[in-house]
Amino acid sequence: MTEAYVALEGGHVIEGRGRAPGTARGELVFTTAYTGYEESLTDPSYEEQVLTFSYPLIGNYGVREERFEDDRVHPRAVLAKELTEDVADWLAEEGVPAVDHLDTRDVVTDIRDEGAMKCGIAVGDDVTEKDALEQLEQCKGMSEHTDIGSQVSVDEPVVRGEGNDGETVALVDCGAKGSIVDSLLARDAEVHVLPYDATPADVEAVDPDVLFISNGPGDPANYGAAIDLVQEFVAETPVAGICLGQQIVAEALGGTTEKMDFGHRGVNQPVLDLESGQVVMTTQNHGYTVDEPGDHLEVTQINVNDDTPEGLDGIDHDIITRQYHPEANPGPEDTLDFFDDVLAMADERAQRAVPADD
Numbered sequence: 001m002t003e004a005y006v007a008l009e010g011g012h013v014i015e016g017r018g019r020a021p022g023t024a025r026g027e028l029v030f031t032t033a034y035t036g037y038e039e040s041l042t043d044p045s046y047e048e049q050v051l052t053f054s055y056p057l058i059g060n061y062g063v064r065e066e067r068f069e070d071d072r073v074h075p076r077a078v079l080a081k082e083l084t085e086d087v088a089d090w091l092a093e094e095g096v097p098a099v100d101h102l103d104t105r106d107v108v109t110d111i112r113d114e115g116a117m118k119c120g121i122a123v124g125d126d127v128t129e130k131d132a133l134e135q136l137e138q139c140k141g142m143s144e145h146t147d148i149g150s151q152v153s154v155d156e157p158v159v160r161g162e163g164n165d166g167e168t169v170a171l172v173d174c175g176a177k178g179s180i181v182d183s184l185l186a187r188d189a190e191v192h193v194l195p196y197d198a199t200p201a202d203v204e205a206v207d208p209d210v211l212f213i214s215n216g217p218g219d220p221a222n223y224g225a226a227i228d229l230v231q232e233f234v235a236e237t238p239v240a241g242i243c244l245g246q247q248i249v250a251e252a253l254g255g256t257t258e259k260m261d262f263g264h265r266g267v268n269q270p271v272l273d274l275e276s277g278q279v280v281m282t283t284q285n286h287g288y289t290v291d292e293p294g295d296h297l298e299v300t301q302i303n304v305n306d307d308t309p310e311g312l313d314g315i316d317h318d319i320i321t322r323q324y325h326p327e328a329n330p331g332p333e334d335t336l337d338f339f340d341d342v343l344a345m346a347d348e349r350a351q352r353a354v355p356a357d358d
């Protein structure tokens with residue numbers, strides 16, 4: 001049996017069964033999602049994190065590429081109670097260490113008590129506890145990954161849905177999930193996917209009907225270029241954002257963000273819309289949150305469990321953002337109309353930009 005060690009911040013080491021070999025380190029987080037492991041494992045927002053599944057059996061319906069959100073696995077390592085052969089083989093092929101036969105209830109309780117923490121992993125025939133502790137020693141905190149966007153973004157602009165007759169979207173790719181692009185394409189948008197460090201000139205070249213900031217890993221404060229873009233364009237171009245995108249918009253407009261203790265990761269986070277009084281179930285994956293929205297943004301939706309902001313609207317500009325993942329994948333599809341709202345906002349701007357016939 002392959003050895004597997006997980007060293008937790010503070011130096012406590014737990015042992016499990018090795019399912020995919022290698023060493024790794026990252027911020028230890030958990031998701032309560034009971035479905036959608038392929039989508040979670042390919043979500044770029046998990047870059048530099050180690051993902052623990054609290055649901056006990058992962059992999060029972062196989063591994064299929066059409067459910068992937070990106071072309072590779074993003075968590076640095078994976079922990080679970082029981083991984084099927086399919087998932088273990090996939091992770092081994094991807095070079096992502098995996099450990100099962102752990103008491104994930106204990107791991108989740110530790111994270112809930114202590115907060116998301118650094119960890120080191122060592123899996124293999126000859127590894128020891130010391131290898132896991134060495135990984136832990138080298139582990140950086142999330143906000144120390146100051147250029148994390150470069151690990152997950154396109155290098156050059158890419159146009160998707162060229163010639164579509166809907167709105168033109170400039171999507172700043174801070175690690176965008178594929179299904180966000182798909183949700184826009186399904187509504188006939190032409191999507192210009194721009195690098196996370198795109199310049200104002202890159203956005204001007206697209207002349208978008210909406211500037212859309214994607215989800216992505218790490219601390220929103222480390223996305224200076226995207227923050228600048230929001231400041232530069234907000235007066236003339238509608239702005240939308242999902243997850244990291246909401247946090248970047250808040251940072252850009254005088255709001256603040258903060259790190260949560262252990263974040264929200266799962267597919268049944270209840271969100272209250274303050275205007276309609278309706279509660280929807282949402283998919284979430286974040287460890288930071290907007291703290292103060294600032295003077296230019298109004299909180300429109302909140303998390304029912306802890307009142308954190310889940311939706312923001314612009315007070316003096318056209319802006320809509322969500323902290324959760326309206327595209328779902330995995331998770332409930334109660335919130336897909338966000339994309340209709342964003343494109344309706346973009347369409348209004350597009351109509352205004354057309355000079356009136358005389």
Ligand SMILES: NC(=O)CC[C@H](N)C(=O)O
Nearest residue numbers: 215216218243244287288
């Ligand atoms: N899914 C995301 O966009 C995550 C946003 C940010 N990295 C956070 O952890 O809060």
